[in-house]
Amino acid sequence: MAYYARDDFFNDPEILERSVAILKGHTSFDWMKLEIEKVKCRPSDPRRGLTFQDTNVGSYGWDAIPEKIRHNYSMAPRGAVLPQGLPHLGYDINRKSEVWSENAPALYEESKSRHWIPSRRVPWEAVEVLGHGDDFERGLAQLYTDLTMMATALGDVPSKWVWRINQELLELKMWQCAQMFDAAQLGDVFRKRAIAGGTGLGRDHAALGQLLKCVLDSGTYPCASVSAHILLCGLMQTMLRHIGSSSANAADQTIACFGVQDVSRSLAYGIGHMKNLLTVRPHEATSLADHLDEVENAAVGLMAEPIFFSALALVTAGSREKAEQALPRVCDLYRQFVSEHQQRRAAAGVASDASPLTGFVRELGA
Amino acid sequence: MSYYGSTDYSYNSDFNLRIRDIKKGNLDFSWLDDARDKVEIRRSDPRRGLMLADCEVGPYAIENTPEIVRENRGLAPRGAILAAGSDQPDLGPTLNRKSDVWGYRVQRYWEEAMSRQWNVTTDVPWQDLDKYQIPDELEIAFCQLCTLLSEVEMIATDLPAKWSHHMNSYFQDVKAFIATQCIDEARHAEVFRKRALANGVGLLRASVRGEHALKGILEADSYSEGSVFLHVLGEGFILTLFRSSEFISPSPVEQRMFQLVMQDEARHVSYGLQHLKYLMDNCEEIRPQINGFLDEAERHLTGLFNPDQLESMIVLGGKGTSPDCIRRGIEVVGAFQGKQITEYFHRAERAGLPERRERSPLLELQQRMLAMVGGG
Numbered sequence: 164m165a166y167y168a169r170d171d172f173f174n175d176p177e178i179l180e181r182s183v184a185i186l187k188g189h190t191s192f193d194w195m196k197l198e199i200e201k202v203k204c205r206p207s208d209p210r211r212g213l214t215f216q217d218t219n220v221g222s223y224g225w226d227a228i229p230e231k232i233r234h235n236y237s238m239a240p241r242g243a244v245l246p247q248g249l250p251h252l253g254y255d256i257n258r259k260s261e262v263w264s265e266n267a268p269a270l271y272e273e274s275k276s277r278h279w280i281p282s283r284r285v286p287w288e289a290v291e292v293l294g295h296g297d298d299f300e301r302g303l304a305q306l307y308t309d310l311t312m313m314a315t316a317l318g319d320v321p322s323k324w325v326w327r328i329n330q331e332l333l334e335l336k337m338w339q340c341a342q343m344f345d346a347a348q349l350g351d352v353f354r355k356r357a358i359a360g361g362t363g364l365g366r367d368h369a370a371l372g373q374l375l376k377c378v379l380d381s382g383t384y385p386c387a388s389v390s391a392h393i394l395l396c397g398l399m400q401t402m403l404r405h406i407g408s409s410s411a412n413a414a415d416q417t418i419a420c421f422g423v424q425d426v427s428r429s430l431a432y433g434i435g436h437m438k439n440l441l442t443v444r445p446h447e448a449t450s451l452a453d454h455l456d457e458v459e460n461a462a463v464g465l466m467a468e469p470i471f472f473s474a475l476a477l478v479t480a481g482s483r484e485k486a487e488q489a490l491p492r493v494c495d496l497y498r499q500f501v502s503e504h505q506q507r508r509a510a511a512g513v514a515s516d517a518s519p520l521t522g523f524v525r526e527l528g529a
Numbered sequence: 530m531s532y533y534g535s536t537d538y539s540y541n542s543d544f545n546l547r548i549r550d551i552k553k554g555n556l557d558f559s560w561l562d563d564a565r566d567k568v569e570i571r572r573s574d575p576r577r578g579l580m581l582a583d584c585e586v587g588p589y590a591i592e593n594t595p596e597i598v599r600e601n602r603g604l605a606p607r608g609a610i611l612a613a614g615s616d617q618p619d620l621g622p623t624l625n626r627k628s629d630v631w632g633y634r635v636q637r638y639w640e641e642a643m644s645r646q647w648n649v650t651t652d653v654p655w656q657d658l659d660k661y662q663i664p665d666e667l668e669i670a671f672c673q674l675c676t677l678l679s680e681v682e683m684i685a686t687d688l689p690a691k692w693s694h695h696m697n698s699y700f701q702d703v704k705a706f707i708a709t710q711c712i713d714e715a716r717h718a719e720v721f722r723k724r725a726l727a728n729g730v731g732l733l734r735a736s737v738r739g740e741h742a743l744k745g746i747l748e749a750d751s752y753s754e755g756s757v758f759l760h761v762l763g764e765g766f767i768l769t770l771f772r773s774s775e776f777i778s779p780s781p782v783e784q785r786m787f788q789l790v791m792q793d794e795a796r797h798v799s800y801g802l803q804h805l806k807y808l809m810d811n812c813e814e815i816r817p818q819i820n821g822f823l824d825e826a827e828r829h830l831t832g833l834f835n836p837d838q839l840e841s842m843i844v845l846g847g848k849g850t851s852p853d854c855i856r857r858g859i860e861v862v863g864a865f866q867g868k869q870i871t872e873y874f875h876r877a878e879r880a881g882l883p884e885r886r887e888r889s890p891l892l893e894l895q896q897r898m899l900a901m902v903g904g905g
Contacts, residue, residue, distance in 0.1 A: 199733060243680070322708075333722075368616075463538045
């Protein structure tokens with residue numbers, strides 16, 4: 164046991180006597196007389212139900228969260244009456260701008276309403292009769308193996324940080340739980356798809372490991388957020404779109420469709436988070452952009468990695484024999500990704516003139 | 530930044546050669562030639578779709594995974610062909626023993642969680658709240674209960690999240706299940722919060738002693754200790770509380786809420802039991818440590834029985850504050866508290882810890898209280 168409460172409540176005669184008194188009918192009901200802000204939050208649009216936006220009122224709402232949270236380090240829900248003696252639960256992320264994005268509550272609601280079930284929504288019968296060759300399948304399986312690892316990292320980022328975030332930022336924490344769930348779902352469907360195709364999972368490789376380690380070992384939450392949500396999710400979105408358009412298999416198209424939907428939510432959060440952070444703390448733009456440049460360096464390593472590049476070429480061409488002819492299309496795909504990524508960086512306020520990805524695609528085109 | 534990739538590609542001559550190779554169209558397909566043998570995967574029950582259990586073959590199966598995973602230090606899924614040891618970046622997983630995290634039936638719980646997701650926003654009939662006239666004292670009591678429940682539910686997201694990213698990626702099934710628990714519990718905190726804010730009152734008083742119990746869970750030394758405290762003890766007690774919803778719900782809207790949260794909570798308790806059982810079956814030497822931990826955890830847990838909660842439950846159980854209602858409420862609460870303890874011991878026994886019944890301080894406390902209440 165790591166934590167021993169200062170007071171031994173278990174052997175406190177006063178507490179025992181109070182409980183016994185209540186059970187004998189000597190109630191005080193003092194909690195009934197507390198002065199609280201009374202609210203009646205009802206669905207503003209009955210078709211949508213009671214959303215978090217409907218509960219964003221008064222002291223209960225997220226608009227009331229101060230930038231620096233000093234008053235509550237416990238798990239007491241925001242807006243509750245805080246009695247004396249609440250313990251510190253060890254939260255060390257207590258600034259709203261560190262994690263908050265105005266779209267987080269809506270993204271949480273969207274995540275719940277767009278839930279899908281990999282085991283049933285994917286037409287797995289289409290994987291039992293593939294309709295394409297072994298090499299193409301191995302190329303797909305390699306990309307799905309990479310995507311499985313990316314999804315695992317995407318779930319590990321919120322897992323690493325959420326329990327350190329102050330409970331006042333409740334909707335944000337819930338959104339991070341939705342991210343963990345989405346990532347687990349994606350990891351499940353990618354792995355199942357790779358195995359079910361018959362050729363099985365592909366290879367783990369160092370270049371991808373380096374990229375994921377850069378993301379996961381980011382020193383602060385904003386650094387982790389910008390690298391996971393803007394860069395990694397952007398790359399996953401590109402890969403999934405490409406798989407969806409390259410494979411004629413209905414299962415791949417379904418996975419791509421749902422996958423893009425899920426990672427796009429995290430992309431939207433990442434941009435919203437950066438915008439909000441840099442509105443409050445504009446001086447952080449330089450260090451975040453520097454960090455993203457460093458993670459981009461690892462992404463360049465992945466994109467030029469022979470196994471990653473050749474798997475993309477194979478899937479683009481449809482067969483090993485024609486893969487060489489597909490190189491210009493893979494380069495176009497990279498250019499498209501980098502162009503979208505740079506637009507997102509600019510929208511988020513973390514643009515950079517020294518972006519390694521921009522340099523890389525320029526070099527490829529030279 | 531705490532990690533810089535091993536290669537700076539802007540100053541790397543090998544990399545420039547690689548780009549030249551790409552531009553020339555020299556593709557390396559050696560990875561195609563040393564791939565795994567083919568496997569045939571079929572849905573065992575097409576109505577259920579492709580389940581994890583259907584993919585449990587050869588190198589992909591957990592039963593073919595050693596108790597201690599040494600070879601995978603990255604994020605490779607179970608069954609992938611690993612990069613050569615020296616090439617593989619170490620992502621530092623610290624939970625690398627199967628018995629550290631595994632539970633019987635965890636794959637089934639994962640699939641079940643996926644298929645039983647629900648939505649607080651739309652699945653609770655919020656518009657029906659206007660149909661029922663809930664007396665003020667019951668509404669306030671229910672809001673006090675909701676305050677406690679939304680306070681405690683988030684521990685069941687924070688504790689699993691705290692450990693999930695430390696788990697070896699070969700145990701993806703457990704990580705995935707834990708992610709479902711996180712979203713389930715977020716939903717529980719959401720439903721009790723929304724309910725407290727929906728009907729003219731609001732959130733009431735947080736619990737100091739309850740918070741100390743939550744801190745005890747969050748600061749457990751190991752995942753297994755945290756799990757046994759959270760899943761078996763804490764969520765077990767909450768599950769029994771949810772099961773008494775018939776008595777404590779002021780209207781069918783709240784009954785619906787409890788029905789929905791109960792199915793999730795039962796799954797979490799089951800995982801905790803199956804993890805504890807797996808641990809006891811495979812790691813007998815940890816028994817004294819778990820018992821020692823529970824001795825203290827059970828003391829912490831009594832923090833949840835604070836006066837505010839006890840009184841609000843009495844009002845809800847007795848449906849009012851008149852002397853008759855209070856008498857009836859005390860009977861309801863007494864019965865359900867006894868049930869919480871009985872069911873906990875029953876669960877501990879099923880998980881392979883029958884000694885809890887003899888060893889636990891809970892029984893002694895209960896008997897002391899009964900004697901004091903009965904003594905007049």
